[in-house]
Amino acid sequence: MNEVIKHIDELKSEIMDRWEALHLSTKKEEKEVAMLIGNLESKKTEVDDIIQSKDAKKFFVDGLGLVKSIKEKVSTSCTKFNSIPTFLPGQVTSFNIGSLQNISMKDEIKIMKQFDTEIAHIYYMTAYSEDTLWIADHHILQKVKIEGRSLKVIDKTDIGIFGIALTPSKDLLVVVGGSALKQICDLTGEMTDSKYKVNGFTLSAVHVNADGKVTVGAYSGKVVYPAVGLRRVVIIMDRNGNHESTYEYDSQGNPIFSNIKSITRTKNGNICVVDKISEDSRGRVMILSEKGDVLNIFKGHSEINTDEIPFQPCLVFTAPSDNIVVSSWIPNVHSIYFLNSSGNYIGWFDxxxxxxxxxxxxxxxxxxxxxxxxxxxxxxSSKAKIYEVIFL
Structure with a gap:
């Protein structure tokens, strides 16, 4: 509602500015017209004198000169104001106003099962099937199978990792740095360079849609804050690795991102990005439309985040409800945030x-x-845990 009021105020201001310009323009021309009318009245008197004169020279010579003088004086006025602007009402939609929704989220989570792993941290995870997961820290990648209430490691690779995502064909895409995603073939287990490449950039995040489109985050140069003169992009590729869309600048021509750490997509096509903005992991969550419009910027919530506990987003995930779940790096704080698919804040849960x-x-x-x-x-010295949960 505040944005609507702000836009109305801007329209009011523009109308007043245009009215003032019109008023000044017409006021000037009113003076010119008044002077012209006075001049014509004077010429009319001269015409009457010439008509009543019996002097032939005065009639023909002075008369012709007077006609020429009148033609020079009477000219079309030129104003700076061309037309009165017409207000064209835009379509009022849930996109630009918002909407009332029944959110199936009570800010509560229920644990269904608990599993112990063999690694200390789980930074990346994706589901291979109903009973098999890919999990990873920054150096170890494992494929684990759920057997009852335990996990069995069925594959393991030592590799530097910055992100993983599964394709519809069950091949695993891995961010290892560099300009090409690595791919672990589901059939052979062999790791090779994939067809998903961003020449001139270093990859930092990956997400795969259900339709097979691959969305990546990437940067040029080094990771520095602020990233002045350096490029930070989100790129969407089709199944063949062709670049379909690149997001880098907002509608004002300003860079959108600083350091892209995590990406997810919603069912309506929106792109949700964790953007780190400083060395101490402070950040924000950017929500973009498919057209590249910045729909929302989430910077944490006052119930949790203060100067002493800054918002330090870590990873984003789209829940089955299409709500967005945001985790954070905050030490000794075990909270997650919930946003709807447009990036509007719903709540948080400890x-x-x-x-x-x-x-x-x-x-x-x-x-x-x-x-x-x-x-x-x-x-x-503990090992990381995995929980199967449901959102209430």
């Missing part, structure tokens, strides 16, 4: 209330089973 500490990454299976991967406290 997962420590149900025993989930340091939640970092979420994923869902095709059947809608949702898992949350956690990290451990710095210096701890």
């Amino acid at each position: 997962t420590s209330k149900i025993g989930i500490l340091y939640p970092r990454i979420f994923c869902s299976t095709e059947a809608g089973h949702t898992y949350v991967g956690c990290v451990t406290h710095k210096g701890s």
Whole structure:
């Protein structure tokens, strides 16, 4: 509503500016017309004198000169104001005003199952099937199978990792730095360079839609804050690796991103990005439309975030309900945030209330089973846990 009022005020201001310009313009021309009328009255008197004169020379010579003088004086006025502007009402939609929605989220989560892993932190996770997950920290990638209430490691690779995502053909895409995504073939288990490349950039995040489109975050140069003179982009590619869309600047021509750490997409095509903006991991969540419009910027919530506890978003995930879940890096704070698909804040939940500490990454299976991967406290010898949860 504040944005609507702001836009109306801007229209009012523009109308007043235009009216003032019109008033000044017409006022000037009113004076010119008055002078012209006075001049013509004077000429009329001269015409009467000539008509009544019996002097032939005065009639023909002075008369012709007077006609020429009148023609020179009477000219078309030229104003700076061409027309009166007409207000064209725009379409009032939920996109530009907002909408009333029944949000199926009570800011509560229920644990269904708990699993212990063999790694200390789970920064990345994606569902391979209903009972198999890919999980990773920054150096170890594992494929684990759920067997009852335990996990069995069925594949393991030591590799530097900055993100993973599964294609519809079950091949795993891995961000390892560089300009090309690595691909682990589902059939052979072989890792190769994929066809998804961003020449001139270094990859930092990846997401795969259900339709197979691949969305990546990438940067040029080094990671510095602020990223003056450097490029930060989100690129959407089709199944063949062709670049379909690139998002880099807002409608004012300003760079949108600083350091892209995580990406997710919603069912309506919106793009949700975790953007780190400083060395101490402060950041924001950017929500863009498919056309590249910045729909929302989420910077945390006052119930949690203060100067002492800044908003430090970590990863984003689209829940089966199409709401967006945001995890954070905040030490000793075990909270997650919920946004709707347009990036509007819904609420937050302290997962420590149900025993989930340091939640970092979420994923869902095709059947809608949702898992949350956690990290451990710095210096701890414990191993990370995974929970199967449901959102109430």
